[in-house]
Amino acid sequence: AIYDMEVVLKKSDDNGETWDEGTLLVPSRDTSTSFTYMLPAVTSAGGYVYVSYQDYNGATYDHYFKFSQDSGNGWSDEYTVTDDHNLNYAKMDLTIDEDGKTYFGYSDDTNIAEEEAEDNDIFIRATIDGYPTNPTINLDGGSDDWDWPGEFNPDNSPVTWEDSGENGASKSFAEAIEDGLQEAIDNEDTFVDEYGVEMANITLTVTSDTDGRVGFSELKIEYTVDFIVDQDLLVTRLNSLVDGTDDSETTAETKFSVSSSTNGKVILKDLKIVTAEADLEITQMDFSNSSPKEGNDLVITVHIRNTGEGDASADITCWYDGDNEIGSRTLTGIESGNTETISITWEDIPAGNYEVTASIVDSVPKDTSQGDEDTISQSINIASADPEITTEFSFDGIAVEGSEIGWSLSIENEGDKYGNIKAYIYENEEDEDNLVYESPVTKIDVDVTKGFSGSWLAKSDVDEFYLKIVDTDDDEVLNGEGDGEYLDVSVQKMPKLTVSNIEWVDEDDNPITSFSEGTVAYAKIYILNEGSFDVTASVELKLTKSDKKIVPTPAYGANINFNGDTETILMINDEYPKAVFNSEGQLGFTGSWIVDIKMSNIIAKNSEEQIWDSEELVFTNKNYRVEVFEPPNLSLTQFTANRVDIGEGEAVTFTIVISNDGEAEATGNIQILQGGSVVGTTSFTAPGYDSIAVTYDWSVPGNYDGEVNLKAQIDPNSVNPPGGPEDRVTDDFQTLTLNVEGTVNVKPASESGTGTGALIVPLIVFVVLIAGFGGVYVMYRRSQPSAEETDSFGDMGGLPEQPPIAAPQPEQPPAAAPPPPQPEQPPAAAPPQGTLLSITVPEGAQPGQ
CATH class of the missing domain: 2.60.40.10 (Immunoglobulins)
Structure with missing residues (x-):
């Protein structure tokens, strides 16, 4: 069978004893299947009613809801709770709390766990938290009639809108209704109902800077209907009544019967029977501001004088530039001989020069002598004006990369005209992809500040915001001298x-x-x-x-x-x-x-x-x-030179090989020693289980001839890491001897007499000791020390430079007689300049002997 499934709501006003006929909320969407059960649920509180249901749209079984803010009299559009819900017969339930927040609970077969097997999960969704901020209500399309500063929440509501200046009201509710009716009349947006009465639909426009709800309850409107009675017929009937009254009666009584096809109340009062005609004239018209500016309100005050015999009322209408109606008002109770005033407000005045006219368009009783005195005109110049916007922007704390940060924007109008504005905030520059916030159209009156707020996910690549305030009336940018403005943004990064x-x-x-x-x-x-x-x-x-x-x-x-x-x-x-x-x-x-x-x-x-x-x-x-x-195990396995026969003052290159039989790589220094003194140092890095060769260039000192004994050894204090217990110092050095061919002149001992050198040394020491001063100190080393103990070069580098010494003379043949002895020098002869002692070096002696 095919079933026609619909959602119908019935309600009771007497705790369920009786029920109304029901309201069709959801008509049948699909009659092609027999297994679509809509499974509705309902909840209500404080005048809010929510109804949820499931429906088949031809592909999925999604959940929907509608809500009412007036106990079920009016209903919203349909809203979707789920998206691509495939599970049929999945009943949704819902509840509402005292603040009007509604919760929806339902099951869904969405595989959120990404498992192989299907799973059914329970979801709860809720209406969004929050209350409206800076809500406004407008009934006539002009300036706001009701404006609540800040958040409108259960702590400060409900409020009663009745009189002007109370509870956020810019004008009384009655005045707002009258202005709304007048706007409908001005815009020819009225209709005549079945009873012949001209009617109008007044729209209450509610705005708010943030999401939220503004509800209305106990709307009570009392209004006065002016019945226009055909005067001639009334006079005829009244005259007939009077004529039929006994002459002895001073008054005549009659009865007015009022009937209506609907419930209501009609009050008849202030019925006046005036037998005299009215004679009215406009004597004066005043403006509340002689130099008004565009966008402001201008109050027009009209003075009407009654020169007739009886009291009168008059309907006054104002125009500008001939046919542009400003407004109409009725002035009652103009007593004979008096002048009364009535004021009409010209709202949101435009810039320019205008002729303002006020006229008496009707009166009770009729003014049969109407003429030029019933109209008055006056010129006024309205200066152009613009809103002037100043802004203040701030974050609610420190903006940190990757975190939400709240922000606040206040916009003040310091200009001469209100502005209908929209605020845009972009990251870095104006680009649709960079949009952070777009405000609703907001009216800001002169000397009024409006606040906006939101949140932003801080990004490290954003160092400024671009703020643009646009006048929606002419698309002009109002801030930053017409170009918008850039706001510095400092996004911090958390310590890491x-x-x-x-x-x-x-x-x-x-x-x-x-x-x-x-x-x-x-x-x-x-x-x-x-x-x-x-x-x-x-x-x-x-x-x-x-x-x-x-x-x-x-x-x-x-x-x-x-x-x-x-x-x-x-x-x-x-x-x-x-x-x-x-x-x-x-x-x-x-x-x-x-x-x-x-x-x-x-x-x-x-x-x-x-x-x-x-x-x-x-x-x-x-x-x-x-x-x-494991520690290194070092040994110096080779110490060689590129040549061992070398001349004095020439360079030689040493090659030194270090072996590492340990696991750890080792670094350190190799010292080159001569006679125990370090004459050179070079570094090395020896990998584990490997050997390394290093080279070192060295120059032989000048003025030397003979053998030079050198030693290369690993400096144990420089080795890192230190060697282990198997590392022996006995294999950490090698020695090398160089043969130096020099130019030192040596005089054989045979030429200076046997034993001369041996006598000279003790003599010098004795002289030094006797003299008691250290001016001259001569050391004479008679024997060549070992290579491990003594530097072959001794202290040659520290001695003063000596005169050249003659090379040793070749040995003379044995038969040759010795040269004759030198003649004794005269005692008076001075020693050679700079000579302290003459030493004869035996033939073949080494330096230091």
Whole structure:
């Protein structure tokens, strides 16, 4: 069978004893199937009624709802609760709280868990929280008739709109109704009902800066109907009544009967029977402002004088420029001989020069002598004016990247005219994709400030907002001298401490690249604050491997400065953390150690920027490792030169080979020694289980002839990491002898007499000791020291330069007689200048002998 499913609402006003005929809310949408059950549900509170139901649209079984704000008399359009709901017979239930917030509960087969099997889940949706901000009500299309500043919520409502100036009312409700009726008449937006009465639909336009609801209840309107009675007929009937009255009666009585086809109340009052005709004239017209400006209201006051015999009333209408009606009012109770005034407000006046005319268009009784005195005209110049907008924008706190931040915008009109405006806020520049906020059209009167607010998801690439305030009447931009304005936006980044690098150095700040037992290393830890806040933090560090731990000294530091967007090298108490790699006999010491760094207690230097919980903001880093190897085992296996026969003052290149039989790579220095003194140093890096050759260039000193004994050895104090127990110092050196061919002149001992040199040395020492001063000190070394103890060059570099010494003479043949002895010098002869002592060097002697 095919069923015609519909949703019908019935209501009772007497707790269910009787029910109305029902209201069709949802007609049948689909009559092609027999299994569409709409399963309606209803809830109500405080005059709000919500009805939900399920309906088939040809593809899905979605849930919908309608609501009423007047206890079910009027209903909203249809709204969708679900989207592509495929589960039929899924009843929805709903409830409403005392504030009017409604909750919808239903089941859905949407596979939100992304499992293979289908699942049915229960969902709850609710109407949006919030109350209207700065709500307004308008009945005539002009300025707002009711304007509530700020939020309109249950704490300050309901209010009664009755008199002007109370509870947000700009004018009384009666005046607003009259203005709405007048606007309908002016716009010819009226109709005549079945009883011949001219009627009008008045629209109450409600606006608000934010989402919310404004409800109306207990609307009560009392109005006066002026019955226009045919005067001639009334006079005829009254005269007939009087004529039929006994002459003895001073008064005649009659009865007025009023009937109506609907419930209501009609009050007849102030019925006056005037036998005299009216004689009215307009004597004067005044303006409330002689120099008005565009957009303001102008009050026109008309003075009417009654020169007739009886009281009268008059209908007054004002126009500008002939046929543009401003408004009409009725002035009653104009007593004979008196002048009365009536005021008509010209709202939202336009700029320009205008002729304003006021006329008596009708009167009771009739003024049969109407003429020019019933009309008056007067010119007025209305200056052009514009709204002048000033703005103030602020965030509700510190904008932090990736977080919602509330903002507030206040717009004040300091100009001479109201403005109908819209506010636009963009990120960085005006672009539809950058739109942050677009306000509803809002009227801002002169000297009035309107507030707007919202929230924004802060982004690091946004450094300014573009704010544009547009006059919707002419599309002119009102702020920033007609170009809009840019607002500085400072988006901060939360503190984020990361370890960007770790360098290990020795006490002389030399890099350490290999670690083993006994290594002492200092950690240069580079910590980057990726946030924008300047902070202090506590840092705690240790090295861990399984259940083992190395605690550096110092291992903890507090109140360490980390400036925003800055990389800082960690120093605790003005020193780098020092780690000593000492196994203390533990097994499993070698291998990979984790550098464990914890950064906590993060506090903003500026206390006003402390927007995070310092106990929750903690950073750790375990990304860096230290590989600890078995200690190096070094030996110096080779010390050679590119040549061993060399001339004095020439250069020689040494090649030195270091072998490392240990696992850890080692660095250190090699010393070149001559007679125990270091004459050269070069560095080396020896990989584990490998050997390395280094070279060193050295120059032989001048003025030398003979052998030079050299020694190359590993400086044990420079080796890092230190060698292990198997590393012996006995294989840490090698020696080398160079043959130097020099130009030193040597005089054989045979030419100066036997034993002369041996006598000269003691004599000099004796003379020095007797003299008691150290002016001359001569050392004479008779024997050549060993290569390990004595530098072959001795102290040659420190002695004053000596005159050239003759080369040794070749040995004379044995048969040759010795040269004759030199003649004795005269005693008076002066010694040669600069000569203290003449020494004869035996033939073949080494330097230092």
